[in-house]
Structures are given as structure tokens and as C-alpha cells.
Amino acid sequence: MKIKLSYLLFFCLSLPFYSTQAFQHDAYLKVQENLKQGWHTYNHSSILSYVYMPGNFSVKLSLKSNNIGLYGYMGDAYISTKVKRPEQVFPIAYSANGDYSEVLLTYEGIEVNIKSANINDELYLLVTPIKYSGLKPTIVLEGGILWNAAGTVQKDGHTIIAQLPQKKIQVQATQQATKSILPINNPYLAFDMEGKIAFTSKAHLSLANIEQAIETVKLKHQKSLEQYKNQAEMVSIIQNAIGFNTTYDPLNDRVITPVSRYWSESFGGPFVLFAWDTYFGAYMASLFNKDLAFSNAIAITKSLTPGGFVPNYTSGENRMSADRSQPPVGSTMIREIYRKHPEKWFLEYVFDDLLSWNNWWVKSRATSENLLCWGSDSLGDASANTWQAAAYESGLDNSPMFIDVPFNKKTHLMEQADVGLQALFIMDCEALGDIAQILGKHKIAKQLKDRAAIYKKALGKLWDQETGQYLNYRTDIKAFNQVTSPTNFYPLLINLPKQSQADRMISHLQNPEEYAGDWIIPSIPKNNKYYQEHDYWKGRVWGPLNLLVYLGLRNYNTTYKAELVEKSAKLLVDNYKATGGYVYENYHAIAGVGRTPDEIINQSDNFYHWGALLGFISLIDEGYMGKPLQKISK
Structure with a gap:
């Protein structure tokens, strides 16, 4: 009875189970202002779309094969894919702030190297042909205004001209355009592949000028990696994985990092954010890009459902999984980002949402024995209130740990207490309590400490002396489940x-x-x-x-x-x-x-x-x- 009363007291004292996006902290607005400057690969539907912000003006590179019997015009380009595509994009480099990028593009036997640089908010592009066979291919530069933003675009000779509310931009080529009829709705320039060709928004620059400017930015990027010594190559890989997947969300006017462009497209675009994936991505970004780390962590935390929890996913047009969440790693990852970049406004901005989410686990996923089970509520997407949706909540969609475990449609829970969930929740309580202490919320910090102790005591009962492991516990048949995974080692996280x-x-x-x-x-x-x-x-x-x-x-x-x-x-x-x-x-x-x-x-x-x-x-x-x-x- 004392435990139940302590829960009731906690819920009465805690903050609301929802978050409003109406209020945006000045520091957060500054983060977005920093991220939305100059030219970046922020268009989710093509890695070769270079977008000027603010203004949403894009110039997109593409290829056209002129050999008979092939696909012809390439169109959009993706690195990531789970379906076969005619183009392949191989990432070479992406700088910490996105001012430099380099890829290798192959399409229908054509191979080109493409480098980009953002220098004082001016675009520099260099396309270097490597090989092709048959007829000479065509390089295409398409201009357009993205996401229904204001402005106009037109072609004039070998220049694409954009008139934006803020300014006029002219992107010119170092080669004369040729006549080529392509299935493109926007103004475009086409060029025979006759050697290196460059494009820039900076007037009166030669191919050599542009090439040298890009090389300077490339060397600066390479120099920045030297601080990581023997880990420089690893940091470069991580910067590529984060940078090339970073895009703009026009619905919420923010720069974010979905797991991949393919997944954003498969959810209908322009983005999809998964909960624990995004927190981990924010943590990695904090190594080299503070603003991007803050933006991602805030984006997923502020996606709270009406039920007061961070959803399994949130995507364009306000779609989200209102029935289920994902592993509670948010408070821990946010504290780690703060450890790297100790700006208190960041913690203040997300604290209420994190607390709401922490409360929700107790309200919606706990048994009377203080054990936590994965679940799925009635209101949600097409899979709501099913075994599969509960498995999705775990993040381990088809793990054998859940096979043959019943799903109770009345309680909305899998009938299995989960070691991994219990340990991550305790870790969340401890991290969030630490955040509360930093913010001077000492009473809430004490409540979170007490909550962690209650659930840690319950988790201790899931130790199986015979096998020497913590085991998931079937709540329907009152027995351990011998099927394990790496999540059974999560009690190590909390020193249990x-x-x-x-x-x-x-x-x-x-x-x-x-x-x-x-x-x-x-x-x-x-x-x-x-x-x-x-x-x-x-x-x-x-x-x-x-x-x-x-x-x-x-x-x-x-x-x-x-x-x-x-x-x-x-x-x-x-x-x-x-x-x-x-x-x-x-x-x-x-x-x-x-x-x-x-x-x-x-x-x-x-x-x-x-x-x-x-x-x-x-x-x-x-x-x-x-x-x-x-x-x-x-």
C-alpha cells in the first residue's frame, strides 16, 4: 500500500503528460538558425540536391545515359536503399558542419566524382568524370524551389537564376550548356560530359578558381580530423553516417537526422524519426556538431503523443505511433549530450517531456509487482493493440524472446516482464534524477531516486541462480523464459x-x-x-x-x-x-x-x-x- 501511495503522490506532483510545441526556446531557435544557413544536402529525396537556406532553393545534379536500351535520365539519387536502384552513391567525406561533401556516383556504366563546398554561403560544385562507355553521357543541373516556398526559378544561357524573397541567386556553369530534352518540370541545364565541370553561385569564377576553393575546404576538413589522432578514420565514418542522412523537415522548420533517406521516403517523406535511433544519432552528433545534436534530441523528445510519451516513430503530416513507445534511453542520451555540451537551457527545454515519458511507463506498462512489460495501446496505427506492435515497442521487432509469449488485449501488455526494459527504465530514472538535480528540482530528483530503487528491487528478483543470468519472466505462467538476447545483460548498466x-x-x-x-x-x-x-x-x-x-x-x-x-x-x-x-x-x-x-x-x-x-x-x-x-x- 505504501508503494501505491508513493506512486499516487508522484503522479500528483509530476508535470503534465503532454508537451506543447507552441513555445520554442530562444536558444533552440538559434540552433535552427545556425543549421539553416548556406548550402547543404538537406533534401531527403536526393543526396545530390544542394539546398540554399533560408530560401529552400535547390540545384540538383543528375546524369543521363545516351546509350540505347538503358534507363536514360537518372533523376534522384540515394545512398541508402532496401530496394534495387539504377544509381549507386558511395559516400567519401562529409565535414562536421556540412561545408564539404564528396561522393562517388555510378549510373549505367557512368562513374563520376562529385565534390561540394559551402564558402561564405556560396555554393561550389565540381563534377569529375571517371569513366563511361558508349555514347557521351549528359550531366544535368536542375533548379527548383522546394517545399512550396516562395520564389521563382528560370534558365538563362548556362545559368540558373532564382529570385527568392531574401535575395537573388545565380548558379552558373564553367561550360556552355547543350540542348537536351529531359522529363523535368523545372528549369535545367544539360552538358556533355567532356571533362571536369564546375558550378558556383559566386560570380566570375573559373574552373580552376572553383577547384582550388573546394580543395581548400577539403583540406580544412581533413585537418579537423587530426585532433582525433588514431581515431580520425572512425570519426570520418561517423560524420558521413550522420551528415549524409541529415535533412530538412519543412513541416516543423527544423534540421534533423533520420536514420536514412530510404526510411524517410518509405514513410511517405519528408522524414521519419524513430525514438531510440534518434537519441543514439544525437549522441553521436554531439561529438562534432553541438547544434545538430541538440536539434535531434529535442525533435524526438518534443514529439510527445497526447498520451504523454515519446512514440515509436513520428513522421510527416503528424503521423505517429500513438499506441506504443520505444526503449527509454532518452534521459540517458540527453545527459550524455549535456556532459559534452553543458548548456542548461537544453535540459530545461526537454525536462517536462522526459518526466512525462518516465511517468507513462509506470502508468501504462507496469504490473502490480513493479515489473515492466512491452505493450501497445488501443489507439494508434494499423498494428495497434497487437503482439507485433508490442514487439515493435521493444525495438527488437522479431526477437525470439517474444515468440510464443501471449499478448493481452485487455491490459495491452505482452505477458512477459522484460529484463532489458526494466534496466533501461531504471537507468532513465537515475539519469533524469541527475538532470533534476542539475536544474534544482530536488524534490522530483528524490522521487525519481525512490522510483529507481523500487524497480531495481523488482529487477533483482529476475536473477536466475541456475543459469547465472537475469531472465525475462512470463507473467501468465509464472516462470522464467530461457530465451535470451544481449538485452539480458542490461542490468550491468545500473550496477545491479x-x-x-x-x-x-x-x-x-x-x-x-x-x-x-x-x-x-x-x-x-x-x-x-x-x-x-x-x-x-x-x-x-x-x-x-x-x-x-x-x-x-x-x-x-x-x-x-x-x-x-x-x-x-x-x-x-x-x-x-x-x-x-x-x-x-x-x-x-x-x-x-x-x-x-x-x-x-x-x-x-x-x-x-x-x-x-x-x-x-x-x-x-x-x-x-x-x-x-x-x-x-x-
Whole structure:
């Protein structure tokens, strides 16, 4: 009874279960102002669309093959895809602030290198042909105003002219345009591929001038990586994964980083944000771009549903999963971003929303025994109030941990208390309590500390002495579920197990019949009957699982931590080099690749930002992110 009364008191004292987007902090507006300056690849539908902001004026590069029997005009270009496309874009470089980018583009046997630079809000583009066969291809530069913004665009000779409310912009080429009829609605310029060609919004520059200006920005970018010493290559990979996936959301007038352009398009555009994915992306961005980190963390936190929680996803036209959330890593990641960039307004701006979300877990996902279960409420998308939606809430969409576990449509819960969820929620309470202390909210901090203790005590009961693990608990049949995954190691995050218990837990990670091997950590043990299927969360290696297990290992004395750091980085870098720059959504734990030649393509998006977490672990390990999970307010 005392526990129930303490819950009631907490709910009465806590802040509302919803957040308004009407109020925007001045510091947040400044963040967006900083991000919306100059030329960047912010159009989600083509990586080769260079957008001037403010103004939403785009010039988009494309190719046309003139050989008979081929696709002809290329149109949009994507790096990431789960479906076959005629073009391939290989990312080479993306600077911390986006002022420099470089890609390799292939299309119908044509291969070109494309470099861009933003210098004093002027655009510099250089296209260098590498090879082609047959008839001479055509390079196309299309001008347009995006997202129904005000302005006009016209072609004049070898120049695209945009008249915006703010200014007039002229993008000119270093080569005379040719006549080419293409299926394009906007003004465009077409050029024979006869050697290097450059484009710029800066008047009276030659090809040599533009090439030299771009080279200067490139060298500056390369110089900036030197501060990371032996981790410079890793930082470059992470900057690519974040930068090339960063786009503009015109519906909310903000710059954000969806997991990939493919996923944004598959949700109808112009964006989709998944909860824990976005928090992890914000954490990575905080290494090199404070404004982008703040923007992403705020964007997902401020997406609160009417029920008062951060949804599984939010996308264009105010679509969201009103029935379900995702793993509660928000308060922890926001505290880590604050550790890197200690600006108190950031914590103040998101605190009420984080507290609302924390309260929601107790209200909507807790049993009377203070155990937490994944679930899905009645109001939501087409999958609401189903087993599958509850599995989606876990973030591990088809994990064998949930197979044969009933879903109760009356309670809206899976009938299984989840070790991973319980540990992440406790970590959320502790991080949010620390944030409350920083903000001087000492009463709420005490309540969160008490809440963490209650749920930690309940989690302690899920220790199975026989197997030496914390096990999920079937609430319907009152028995442990022997099916495990890396989430069963999350109690390490909150210092729950004693060292002797942690040693037994880690022995499972070191067991070749379970998790040990060249490519770690598989998302289910090798001795699970579903492992050989290697279908998504049935065995593949995932960056967020490795990151969270690594953070937990930091709390204990173990040699396994070094092995996890080394092998995670190797998996990422080996694939990045072998594929010409891809960062996969997940990796095949048997073959050690992002995709095997014979598997269906949609097992793993080839350019998904959280894949870079595998390398980000090594940066944390070398101290570039401070001491994660440690209290700041003490």
C-alpha cells in the first residue's frame, strides 16, 4: 500500500503528460538558425540536391545515359536503399558542419566524382568524370524551389537564376550548356560530359578558381580530423553516417537526422524519426556538431503523443505511433549530450517531456509487482493493440524472446516482464534524477531516486541462480523464459549485479556456443534454433545492442570490454572499406558483412546512421565523450 501511495503522490506532483510545441526556446531557435544557413544536402529525396537556406532553393545534379536500351535520365539519387536502384552513391567525406561533401556516383556504366563546398554561403560544385562507355553521357543541373516556398526559378544561357524573397541567386556553369530534352518540370541545364565541370553561385569564377576553393575546404576538413589522432578514420565514418542522412523537415522548420533517406521516403517523406535511433544519432552528433545534436534530441523528445510519451516513430503530416513507445534511453542520451555540451537551457527545454515519458511507463506498462512489460495501446496505427506492435515497442521487432509469449488485449501488455526494459527504465530514472538535480528540482530528483530503487528491487528478483543470468519472466505462467538476447545483460548498466554475478553473466558472452565469435554480439545466442535464419533480430549484430552492453561493462572489471570494443570497430571499418563507404543498419554475424549476396536486400539498409555506433564505442572508450553514466550533479 505504501508503494501505491508513493506512486499516487508522484503522479500528483509530476508535470503534465503532454508537451506543447507552441513555445520554442530562444536558444533552440538559434540552433535552427545556425543549421539553416548556406548550402547543404538537406533534401531527403536526393543526396545530390544542394539546398540554399533560408530560401529552400535547390540545384540538383543528375546524369543521363545516351546509350540505347538503358534507363536514360537518372533523376534522384540515394545512398541508402532496401530496394534495387539504377544509381549507386558511395559516400567519401562529409565535414562536421556540412561545408564539404564528396561522393562517388555510378549510373549505367557512368562513374563520376562529385565534390561540394559551402564558402561564405556560396555554393561550389565540381563534377569529375571517371569513366563511361558508349555514347557521351549528359550531366544535368536542375533548379527548383522546394517545399512550396516562395520564389521563382528560370534558365538563362548556362545559368540558373532564382529570385527568392531574401535575395537573388545565380548558379552558373564553367561550360556552355547543350540542348537536351529531359522529363523535368523545372528549369535545367544539360552538358556533355567532356571533362571536369564546375558550378558556383559566386560570380566570375573559373574552373580552376572553383577547384582550388573546394580543395581548400577539403583540406580544412581533413585537418579537423587530426585532433582525433588514431581515431580520425572512425570519426570520418561517423560524420558521413550522420551528415549524409541529415535533412530538412519543412513541416516543423527544423534540421534533423533520420536514420536514412530510404526510411524517410518509405514513410511517405519528408522524414521519419524513430525514438531510440534518434537519441543514439544525437549522441553521436554531439561529438562534432553541438547544434545538430541538440536539434535531434529535442525533435524526438518534443514529439510527445497526447498520451504523454515519446512514440515509436513520428513522421510527416503528424503521423505517429500513438499506441506504443520505444526503449527509454532518452534521459540517458540527453545527459550524455549535456556532459559534452553543458548548456542548461537544453535540459530545461526537454525536462517536462522526459518526466512525462518516465511517468507513462509506470502508468501504462507496469504490473502490480513493479515489473515492466512491452505493450501497445488501443489507439494508434494499423498494428495497434497487437503482439507485433508490442514487439515493435521493444525495438527488437522479431526477437525470439517474444515468440510464443501471449499478448493481452485487455491490459495491452505482452505477458512477459522484460529484463532489458526494466534496466533501461531504471537507468532513465537515475539519469533524469541527475538532470533534476542539475536544474534544482530536488524534490522530483528524490522521487525519481525512490522510483529507481523500487524497480531495481523488482529487477533483482529476475536473477536466475541456475543459469547465472537475469531472465525475462512470463507473467501468465509464472516462470522464467530461457530465451535470451544481449538485452539480458542490461542490468550491468545500473550496477545491479555484484562482481561475482557479473562474471557469470559475462561468461555467457565469452561462450562460443552462445555469443562469442569473430563478429559480436549476435542478437540471439548461437544455440537458439532461430539463429541460423539470421532474419533481422534473429542473430544479426546491431550497433545499439553492442553500445548498451559496452556501457554496462564499463561498470565492472572485465577483459571482455576490450574485445567488444575492438571487434565492433573492425566489423564497421572492414565493411566500410570493402563496400566503398557503406554503414549498415545491422551486420550478418556469421559472414561478418552487412549483406550476403544471396539474402533478401531488406535485411539491412546499407546506409543507416546507427550502424556507426559500432565505431562510436571506441571513441567513448578513448575518452572523447567523458565518463558516460556517471552522475554530473554530485
